Amino acid sequence: MRIIKQAVAGTLESSDLLVKVEPNDSVLDIVVRSEVIKQFGKQIRRVVAETLARMDVDQGTVVIEDKGALDYAIRARVQAAVLRGSGSDELNWGQMS
Amino acid sequence: MDREFQFSVVDPNESATELVAVRALLAANQLEFDTFNQVWALCHLHGRLVACAGLDHNVIKCVAVAKEVRGESLSLRLGSEVTALAARRGYFHLFLYSPPHNRELFRGWGFYPLIEVPDLVLLMENSPVAIERYRDLLRHQKRPGARIGCIVLNANPFTLGHRCLVETAAAGCDWLHVFVVREDASEFSYGDRFSLVAEGVKDIANLTLHEGSDYIISRATFPGYFLKDKGTTDRSWAAIDLLLFREYIAPALGITHRYVGTEPFDPVTNNYNADMKYWLDKAVSTAERITVVEVPRESVNGAPISASRVRKLLAHADFEAISHLVPKTTLEFLKRGYSAVGVAQA
Numbered sequence A: 001m002r003i004i005k006q007a008v009a010g011t012l013e014s015s016d017l018l019v020k021v022e023p024n025d026s027v028l029d030i031v032v033r034s035e036v037i038k039q040f041g042k043q044i045r046r047v048v049a050e051t052l053a054r055m056d057v058d059q060g061t062v063v064i065e066d067k068g069a070l071d072y073a074i075r076a077r078v079q080a081a082v083l084r085g086s087g088s089d090e091l092n093w094g095q096m097s
Numbered sequence B: 001m002d003r004e005f006q007f008s009v010v011d012p013n014e015s016a017t018e019l020v021a022v023r024a025l026l027a028a029n030q031l032e033f034d035t036f037n038q039v040w041a042l043c044h045l046h047g048r049l050v051a052c053a054g055l056d057h058n059v060i061k062c063v064a065v066a067k068e069v070r071g072e073s074l075s076l077r078l079g080s081e082v083t084a085l086a087a088r089r090g091y092f093h094l095f096l097y098s099p100p101h102n103r104e105l106f107r108g109w110g111f112y113p114l115i116e117v118p119d120l121v122l123l124m125e126n127s128p129v130a131i132e133r134y135r136d137l138l139r140h141q142k143r144p145g146a147r148i149g150c151i152v153l154n155a156n157p158f159t160l161g162h163r164c165l166v167e168t169a170a171a172g173c174d175w176l177h178v179f180v181v182r183e184d185a186s187e188f189s190y191g192d193r194f195s196l197v198a199e200g201v202k203d204i205a206n207l208t209l210h211e212g213s214d215y216i217i218s219r220a221t222f223p224g225y226f227l228k229d230k231g232t233t234d235r236s237w238a239a240i241d242l243l244l245f246r247e248y249i250a251p252a253l254g255i256t257h258r259y260v261g262t263e264p265f266d267p268v269t270n271n272y273n274a275d276m277k278y279w280l281d282k283a284v285s286t287a288e289r290i291t292v293v294e295v296p297r298e299s300v301n302g303a304p305i306s307a308s309r310v311r312k313l314l315a316h317a318d319f320e321a322i323s324h325l326v327p328k329t330t331l332e333f334l335k336r337g338y339s340a341v342g343v344a345q346a
Helices: A037-054 A071-086 B016-028 B074-088 B100-107 B130-139 B160-172 B190-201 B223-230 B235-253 B267-282 B307-315 B328-340
Strands: A007-010 A017-022 A028-034 A060-066 B005-010 B039-045 B048-056 B059-065 B095-098 B112-117 B121-125 B148-153 B175-180 B207-210 B257-261 B291-295
Touching: A007 A071, A007 B074, A017 A071, A028 A037, A037 A060, A037 A071, A060 A071, B005 B074, B016 B039, B016 B048, B016 B059, B039 B074, B048 B074, B059 B074, B095 B100, B100 B112, B100 B121, B112 B235, B121 B235, B130 B235, B148 B160, B148 B235, B160 B175, B160 B190, B160 B257, B160 B291, B175 B190, B190 B207, B190 B328, B235 B267, B257 B267, B267 B291
Parallel strands: A028 A060, B059 B095, B148 B175, B148 B257, B175 B207, B257 B291
Antiparallel strands: A007 A017, A017 A060, B005 B039, B039 B048, B048 B059, B095 B121, B112 B121
């Protein structure tokens, strides 16, 4: 999938996260900010990177404001933001699990 | 208890009664009501207003939460609401004005500090990396030299006065960076203004023409600038724009001098020039000082050339008079635009 426009998904509330995506022609730029970055920063980055890889996203800027979300919430929010940013409403769910 | 909070979105033109409560809540928090907010996100508890946030295009202002509901994570919900509201309106890169002491609160909203005018106001943006990404783009366009100049033009439209300013600055500098204000709040569109500047300066060899951005005389950095035809100004806004220039943009390009035309007619620009000398050169800052060079406005028939004069003449389709004030490229554009589209609503 290709991120062709800016999009946002999620909230700032506790145990959730806000995901912002925007087009970027050269690289895949993932920025993670989290209240639990010291304990779980690596894990959050890995979940985000895996989710993007499953969606075949290899370009774009993805900014995460994490409020201590669990992995499945992170996956769902990243998927929603990418879907909105790709301008498409079709997703191959089989690829996502 | 959580579900008792009722969020709503309110258009200030349609909800005069709601705004009475908003004004009261802001006053209780030592905040001024801003009439330029296009829309408000409000939160009620048992029918009483307990939180509000205003949105003016991509800028969030006037955020207040009533004392008695603080500590219930209401602020974060308000932040989510206003972020989603902005997204629905097509704005993703957001700016926020706050009193400096609320910095931590808005860090929780995913906003990061850009510029602070001590004890007065703090400008934040909703990205930890956007300003640095922008500075990286600028750094690629850095040029060597001891004296590097910069001009920021609105060029509404590009006149011989602008041309003279650019020529003078280019002659006095090793390299000159020219920015065209991007905000589409002027009579002529950004695209038109940019092409006329590009045409008008293309023979100058030691010059880079830059696209404007949210970080340079934009609605986010300097809301008052775009209200000048309405006679409204707030000088404290200029500090934000100028400090942003001094601390972020100038170092990325190695700018040492900022050039500006003197402005006998326009009080907003006039104040801006005075503020420029203060914030770029005098004020205490971690960034290097930038020398402000004022270039006297070029005159024709005893009257200084200004874009506002051109717009007035355009309203009367006085192309003979205009032809003395603008380069040929601008004149041709005005004739085309005027007859075809009727642009002249100056």
